Amino acid sequence: MSENSKPSVLVTGGAGYIGSHAVLALVDAGWPVAVIDNLTTGFRFAVPDGVPLYEGDIEDAALLARIFEEQGTRAIMHFAGSIVVPESVENPLKYYSNNTARSRALIEAAVTAGVPHFIFSSTAATYGVPEVSPVREDTPQRPINPYGWSKLMTEQMLGDTVAAHPMNYCALxxxxxxGADPRARSGQSTAGATHLIKVAVEAALGKRDSVAVFGTDYDTPDGTGVRDYIHVSDLAAAHVLALEALIEQPERSLTMNCGYGRGFSVLEVLDAVDRVTNMTIERKMEPRRAGDPASLISDPSRIRETLPWQPQHADLDTIIGHALAWERKLSEIRGNG
Structure with missing residues (x-):
């Protein structure tokens, strides 16, 4: 697709972790981009210079209509939402508001404006505790926490919407x-983040005293939870390719897993952080958290068959190294390191 034929893309939550990397991937590939973010968990510094940033909420129909008109928006990448699984168990209505109700408002605004392409940031949490591993897209979706349900409901809304309106979508x-951008232009910046690798590199740099290991009695090789870690820049690249696929075949919608198909346990990840940093992080064994499955590994066959997606950073030590470099830069940005 030539640069002058690329339509304008609105990225919701584009000042957040994954959204900011999608913005970088789009800008690097020559797409016109704008961002809407309410900056409750996002950061102005994460939005590249020259990219319009609208500070506001995705349920603000008047603001969205103005953005669509000013930017000539023809596609939406939707990242805005809440993402902490244990918090969703404690405060489910927050998740149904932020992730489901606000997504409904955004989809309605897109339909009203005739925006034809919609890419949705979904999650493996929609599978719950799958009976098979690796997990395929046709694995039954039985979420075990409100976060997973809030995302699954949005997938359902999108499926119903494109059946009734001239729009297609991709749920990833x-x-x-x-990880973080290899050039350290963005990374996970949220204070008090719960992502294991983020927490571990914070501990390695002395920002935390220890790392909690939640659950040591799972039915896994070492008793700790096993996850499929994907580099955020590889994920962002998948979004750009998915958008191209939607534009090329406007009658087709897509649902695809985003992972590498390889799992690492919590202890394996912490061992890798020790190896990369040449340090030993203190580990504190804690009880299981509500809503955590023992193992969650993707079958990435469909995305590899559907898109020309070639991951560039599918290596645990590389992911950790980029996360570590970003954490050091973040200290400089905030002036505390």
Missing amino acids: RYFNVA
């Missing part, structure tokens, strides 16, 4: 996203 079901 992420496994465990980690």
